[in-house]
Structures are given as structure tokens and as C-alpha cells.
Amino acid sequence: MIATACSNAAIRRATRQMGQLYDAALRDSGLRATQYTILATIERYGSLGLGALAADLVMDRSALSHSLGPLIAQNLLRTMADPADGRGRRVTLSAKGTRTLEKARELWAVAEQKFGATLGLAAAAELRRQLDHIASLDFAQEFAKR
């Protein structure tokens, strides 16, 4: 199996597989792997605008907005108007969001450890470098120029 010589198809297959693995690992936390990533990123910043968050996640703003819906509905996130910019809204973790994230983090750590062990730490590190490169703005611009 696995035949098309398409790099995009290849990364999607790998992403689906990893999604399965990480989603399963996080199941008991009630969070999807993508939601875990969103919460973890917000916590890292403390509070930030949706545009900045979307950029960090290399995600379309609308897509992010939609994804926040369920998280806000579950009271994991809190949004407020940006005091410095009437257009913007800032998101932060709620107390419940912080608790949920803490619990999920332990489950995530197990999955991440398993991933590194299965692929090999060196390979995982190198893969990570390449993935970060591909996700960079720089890469998109370079790609566009060719």
C-alpha cells in the first residue's frame, strides 16, 4: 500500500494515523488532540488575540474561530474584548480549562513519549525540524517563488 508519489497525500496519511493515536491517548481527558493543542498554546501565551493564535497554529482564522466554539461552550475558554483594540478579542483559559489541560497534559506526555520511542528519538527530532520548517511562513514564500 501507499503508492501515490504525492508528498501531501503522504503527510495526510501520517497525520490521520497520529490523530488516531493521540486522540485515543487523550480520550479520558475529554479533549481531542487538536483541542489540547489549542489550550496548550493559549496557556503558553496567557492571553492573546485570535489572529495571533491562528498564526501560531498555522490555521485559518475562521477555522480557528469555529474550533473555539465547542471549547467556549464547555467553559474551557474565556474571551473578552481587547481593551487596546476595539476590533479584537482575546482568549484565555478559564479555571476549568486550566484543570482540564493539566489532566490532559499527563496523557499527552505518555503519547509523546511513545511516539519518540517508536520512531526513534533522533528521527523524531529530525522530523520535527522538517515539519516546523514546512509550517514556517518562510517555506510558503519560498514555495510561492518557484
Place this chain on the structure above:
Amino acid sequence: MIATACSNAAIRRATRQMGQLYDAALRDSGLRATQYTILATIERYGSLGLGALAADLVMDRSALSHSLGPLIAQNLLRTMADPADGRGRRVTLSAKGTRTLEKARELWAVAEQKFGATLGLAAAAELRRQLDHIASLDFAQEFAKR
């Protein structure tokens, strides 16, 4: 940017970026990159059951079924009952599907070439190896054992 030490988050960011790039490249064909992959895979087999196709794409069967909807609605695919198994259905490209795929393939080739040039051929080949490994059944089993 790019901070969480999560491999799953990293591959998703990279996948979103590549999705943007490949989708944009294929725009004029009327196909999404994911749809291109589905058509290309079906062509490669000529005709096959949905389960086999889903396995090749490392995708959930239901997810695949849903994705086929638009393609069938656009008459790019044809499905028929499997003569050998009353439960199964087989999919094949329609004439229109073949034409659409041919046109899309040229656009895809440009994107793929740009991708290789931007990342570097050696790095792209190595990345591909790792991604295929991650997408393998073997990887999932190994991961589960740890």
C-alpha cells in the same frame, strides 16, 4: 512561534500549510488536494472496494464514504455492487473523472516539484520515508505496545 513540543501539533501545522499550497495549486482543476489523492488512488487500482481504499489512504471507512459523496455527485466516480460480495461496493473513475484527473495531475506535478525544490530533494525523500513509516500499520502496532 511554534512552541508546543507536541509532534502531533507539529505535523498538523505542516499539513495545514501543505494543504494550502497544494489546494491552491490544484484550484483550476476544481479538485481539492484530498480529492485528487482519492481519484489518483482509485485510478491506480482501477477498481476497488471502499474498505481497501480507506486502508490505502489510512482513513476511517466512514470518513472515506462521506468524502466520496461530492465526487460521485460530480460524476467523477462510479460505484457498483461487488459481484463477488453482496455487501461490498466497488468504485472506479468515470470518463469525466479520468479527464479531470489528467488535468489535475499536471497542476499537481508543478506543486510537487516546487515542494521538492523548496525542501530539498534529499530532505523530501527522507521525510517521505518517515511519513510512510508513521502511516504504516506496523507503526501503530508498535506504538500501541509501548
Place this chain on the structure above:
DNA sequence: AAATTTTGCTGGCATATGCCCCTAAACCGT
């Protein structure tokens, strides 16, 4: 041969993602 289990799909529901269009607010050049 009948009952049980397994297997292939579909349909419903929910999240994931992206595009386009619209509104409001901030910015900017004159």
C-alpha cells in the same frame, strides 16, 4: 440448516478546516 459472529457500508452527529462575504474598528495619506 439455524444461530452467531464478522464484515462492508450508510446515516447521523460532532469536530476540523478553509473560502468568501460582511461589518466594525483602526490606520493613513491628504
Place this chain on the structure above:
DNA sequence: ACGGTTTAGGGGCATATGCCAGCAAAATTT
């Protein structure tokens, strides 16, 4: 200050993906 442009979000629409429940047919067991 004013009008045009850019920027932040929201809403609608469509595809992408996955889980689960349900149905029908095949395979297996008794």
C-alpha cells in the same frame, strides 16, 4: 477631520475526518 484602505472577527457554506449505531450479507460455528 475625512475618506480610502487594511485588519479583526463573525456567519454561511462546503469539504475533511472520525465515532457510533444500525442494516444486510457473508462467514463461521454448532
